[in-house]
Amino acid sequence: MKNMHPVFFFCLFLPATTYAQFWSFGTPVDVTDGYADKVYHHLESAGRRNIAVSSRTVAIVWEDNRNGNPSVYLSLKNKNETDFSTELKISGSGEAYEPGIAALTGNRFAVSWEEDGKVFIRVINAQQLKSPKLATIIQLPSKEAMQSGLTARGDQLFVTFSERTGRYSHIRLIQLKIDPEENLSLLTDCIVDPAPVKDDQLYPTAVVTDKQIMIAWEDRRMGHTIIMGSLSQSGEFCQFSAPLRISKRRGERKLPYGKGHGVSRVALGQYGKSDFLAAWADKRNFRDGYDIYASVYDKIGLWEANSSVQDEFGGVARQWHTTVAGHLNGRLVVAWSDEREDSSDIFYSWFENGEWSEDMPVPGASGIGEETHPSITFDADGNLHIAWVVRKEVGGTTRLRYMSGSLLHRSK
């Protein structure tokens, strides 16, 4: 023992696992004004897509009740500047909920939302940041629709939503083309799973590559909620493979009661050229509440075994509100609301070399108060952008905050 070199003792104190990536975050900024009496902001959308970056512009959409009626608002900022612009009302005069956003080319965005049981779309051209151009509101052709989500590729926009036809709802996809004047024209329109609807399909979300679209949703046809997904055929955005189960069973034992464990609110990310990841809140460890689980879509066209995104330290706490961001360069981050420190904080983990990193609290989005409901995205350069809701206490009034982060160092 006496002959042991001091370097040995130094090595004992090194962490067992050294990650090659380190994220650095800037200073949080307010998206909305401070807390207002009885005003509640919600970052809620199918797939948790409430933030997007197009060229140099960051856009955030949310719903709040500042005028007594839930309405959808948008705020913009230059990603190299600090402050957000004046908040713009996007929705119409009805009760509007759950807005989602997708980045188009050239500082343009598309926003979808649910209003009075219908789904609407609006394109925003923010080329002139101080005087953005709001296109006409378009209502999608559906009698009863909800939980819309958007994804885009070039000048094409893909809208997914849950559409009720009779007793149950199915998932519908509408593909639109956007011209330089922000006019929309219909390209394709289809039901993702044309099998007879025997129970609800809900909260769809999608990611699109050059030739295919991947859609995932909550499916109640098994008698409990599971996550399912379907991939379109190459070059045919309305020809889908048979749906595959993404959230897997906890075991094969037959339960005397009930149909299976709970899952909810899937988020999808595309990373690399054509890799997909689905992440969701999962109650398979039923004593500890929801945990964050994920599955990777493998090269042979199957969803891999489910893995826990969060580390063991979060195992006994509740996690909610899963959001995913993926980048063409292979970066992949999952963030969520986490109650391991009693009050809710935003935590994140990143995927590297086939493994999830240890969980990290987002600095500035953790600590005193309730920090919840994150939504994350990457810009073209691979910087991470995050928006979230802050409450002074559970059930209290709210405000929205934003921050960006970058990959500081890669030790290779």
Added chain:
Amino acid sequence: MKKQFTFFLLLLFFSNLSFSDEPEGYPFNSFDQAMQQAQETAKPVFVYFGRYGCGYCEKTNKEAFSSSEVKQIYTSHYILAYVDSESGKRLRLPSGERITERELGTRYKAFVSPVFTFITTEGTRIHQIVGVQSIETLLEADKKVQAILSQAAL
């Protein structure tokens, strides 16, 4: 006879579709309806946070809520609300905030299913019992809540 058989088949079909919702024979309401009734009657609210396909909810329904004593006490002492803690159905809180049933579950820490929460007419939590329940635990919870309310009224 043919009509009766068809009716029986329909009944069987729809009864199989109800995967562990609220127990049968109880006047469960949506959360906001229950809160409104609670304001009108000044009764506390018993909130059943369930989930679609929830096994322990089904077990509790069959083994505890089937008791006539439980039914008599719970329907007379409380306004009953059922919440599917994974549902996107919207409701209005006493504060005026509009949220989904799932979000209500996060507010009241419905981290497993079922969770049974006793709340005041203003929505303040009085007591909570978690997981599968028996007749005895439901009756015991009622006694505890009634004692808390009596103490608060003094």
